[in-house]
Amino acid sequence: xxxxxxxxxxxxxxxxxxxxxxxxxxxxxxxxxxxxxxxxxxxxxxxxxxxxxxxxxxxxxxxxxxxxxxxxxxxxxxxxxxxxxxxxxxxxxxxxxxxxxxxxxxxxxxxxxxxxxxxxxxxxxxxxxxxxxxxxxxxxxxxxxxxxxxxxxxxxxxxxxxxxxxxxxxxxxxxxxxxxxxxxxxxxxxxxxxxxxxxxxxxxxxxxxxxxxxxxxxxxxxxxxxxxxxxxxxxxxxxxxxxxxxxxxxxxxxxxxxxxxxxxxxxxxxx
Amino acid sequence: xxxxxxxxxxxxxxxxxxxxxxxxxxxxxxxxxxxxxxxxxxxxxxxxxxxxxxxxxxxxxxxxxxxxxxxxxxxxxxxxxxxxxxxxxxxxxxxxxxxxxxxxxxxxxxxxxxxxxxxxxxxxxxxxxxxxxxxxxxxxxxxxxxxxxxxxxxxxxxxxxxxxxxxxxxxxxxxxxxxxxxxxxxxxxxxxxxxxxxxxxxxxxxxxxxxxxxxxxxxxxxxx
Ligand SMILES: Nc1ncnc2c1ncn2[C@@H]1O[C@H](COP(=O)(O)OP(=O)(O)OP(=O)(O)O)[C@@H](O)[C@H]1O
Ligand SMILES: [Mg+2]
Numbered sequence: 001x002x003x004x005x006x007x008x009x010x011x012x013x014x015x016x017x018x019x020x021x022x023x024x025x026x027x028x029x030x031x032x033x034x035x036x037x038x039x040x041x042x043x044x045x046x047x048x049x050x051x052x053x054x055x056x057x058x059x060x061x062x063x064x065x066x067x068x069x070x071x072x073x074x075x076x077x078x079x080x081x082x083x084x085x086x087x088x089x090x091x092x093x094x095x096x097x098x099x100x101x102x103x104x105x106x107x108x109x110x111x112x113x114x115x116x117x118x119x120x121x122x123x124x125x126x127x128x129x130x131x132x133x134x135x136x137x138x139x140x141x142x143x144x145x146x147x148x149x150x151x152x153x154x155x156x157x158x159x160x161x162x163x164x165x166x167x168x169x170x171x172x173x174x175x176x177x178x179x180x181x182x183x184x185x186x187x188x189x190x191x192x193x194x195x196x197x198x199x200x201x202x203x204x205x206x207x208x209x210x211x212x213x214x215x216x217x218x219x220x221x222x223x224x225x226x227x228x229x230x231x232x233x234x235x236x237x238x239x240x241x242x243x244x245x246x247x248x249x250x251x252x253x254x255x256x257x258x259x260x261x262x263x264x265x266x267x268x269x270x271x
Numbered sequence: 272x273x274x275x276x277x278x279x280x281x282x283x284x285x286x287x288x289x290x291x292x293x294x295x296x297x298x299x300x301x302x303x304x305x306x307x308x309x310x311x312x313x314x315x316x317x318x319x320x321x322x323x324x325x326x327x328x329x330x331x332x333x334x335x336x337x338x339x340x341x342x343x344x345x346x347x348x349x350x351x352x353x354x355x356x357x358x359x360x361x362x363x364x365x366x367x368x369x370x371x372x373x374x375x376x377x378x379x380x381x382x383x384x385x386x387x388x389x390x391x392x393x394x395x396x397x398x399x400x401x402x403x404x405x406x407x408x409x410x411x412x413x414x415x416x417x418x419x420x421x422x423x424x425x426x427x428x429x430x431x432x433x434x435x436x437x438x439x440x441x442x443x444x445x446x447x448x449x450x451x452x453x454x455x456x457x458x459x460x461x462x463x464x465x466x467x468x469x470x471x472x473x474x475x476x477x478x479x480x481x482x483x484x485x486x487x488x489x490x491x492x493x494x495x
């Protein structure tokens with residue numbers, strides 16, 4: 001019982017760190033798609049007197065990644081319903097050109113203002129419409145969530161690391177007598193603390209497996225049944241095989257740091 | 272014959288030199304000698320022994336053990352030196368979560384011997400101290416006298432150059448004490464091991480010639 005408790009006290013904080021790391025990875029990936037989605041979904045509306053090439057837009061501002069002309073015929077036919085053919089031709093002639101401009105990144109509203117100004121510097125361009133208001137608030141919320149999550153993960157990692165080191169100290173205390181006897185008979189540090197390394201490695205592997213299993217479960221069972229669009233759409237990026245390696249590597253690194261910090265904190269156990 | 276231990280102007284103290292225990296001691300001990308160290312309680316017998324296995328660095332003077340000066344020895348060298356020592360304590364200092372057999376071969380384990388060698392040596396050593404039937408027991412299942420025989424067997428495991436014992440019979444009755452003395456005499460005689468024993472009572476039945484040091488008022492004196 002005590003044995004299980006001792007291990008849990010080590011595995012749980014380690015799992016907390018690993019969960020944090022995995023959340024971080026998944027969050028980065030899903031928001032990457034989200035960011036891309038926002039970017040691709042977002043366009044500026046430009047009204048110009050004459051046709052403008054994409055290259056021309058791009059010389060005005062390098063953030064413009066695509067331009068799509070809105071079909072004028074459609075507009076005209078809507079406006080000029082029931083009007084004679086010659087009149088509609090006249091309307092077409094008088095009608096300016098409309099473009100949807102795509103941007104290459106998720107930009108702040110101040111940057112959007114710059115683009116607007118840059119575009120307007122061309123006399124050919126009559127109007128530029130951005131949707132700055134809603135764009136700005138969703139971007140801010142997005143940045144805030146991202147920042148909070150990162151802060152939380154860092155905080156949790158630090159707290160968990162302390163717990164891990166505390167548990168290591170308890171172990172070291174439990175093995176103090178044996179380590180001392182071994183020291184008297186000339187055992188080098190590595191041999192003396194071998195048991196700590198062994199237990200820590202086993203727990204590191206266990207924690208990695210548990211966290212991987214949890215995410216695999218979420219990916220293959222829960223995500224599909226959750227009915228949450230975001231989960232269903234991003235099922236593929238929820239957990240990747242390489243993540244298992246990252247988790248195992250991180251947990252081994254953490255336990256090595258923890259064991260070393262405890263073992264070297266007080267080299268020769270004095271009487 | 273060469274000196275296994277040589278102390279010149281040896282000063283030992285605790286608390287960064289503030290608490291002086293032994294001052295300007297000079298003595299040499301040769302290979303194969305059997306030495307008793309006596310003295311009043313608190314005189315520094317255990318302290319001297321601690322310095323001999325490198326647990327306490329000399330404050331001043333030189334202390335050479337097995338050709339190595341312990342005043343400025345490196346950790347690695349000290350570890351190696353300790354693998355040539357057999358140390359025996361009044362409170363046995365066995366590892367209670369290990370079996371008797373495993374305790375006995377600790378020095379062999381540290382030296383990196385294979386488990387086969389460890390097993391055969393464990394059998395030999397336990398037979399030597401008449402504990403063969405207790406090999407798979409744990410130390411706390413044995414009597415004090417039996418535990419100390421495990422301690423002696425462990426000290427002898429790697430044929431040490433020197434055996435250091437701090438009141439090895441301090442907790443034992445006369446019968447068990449005599450068994451321990453016998454084993455130590457034996458090691459000295461058969462294996463030419465140097466033996467230093469701190470005790471408050473030199474055994475009455477002791478067949479080997481021996482030297483006797485007394486520690487008193489910070490000095491180490493030989494009784495002739
Ligand atoms: N780690 C220590 N720190 C400070 N003082 C110590 C320490 N160990 C021992 N002493 C002191 O050093 C003196 C000598 O102690 P030591 O244990 O060597 O005596 P001893 O001769 O072995 O006594 P005993 O016969 O009772 O075992 C004592 O006054 C003791 O209080
Ligand atoms: Mg003592």
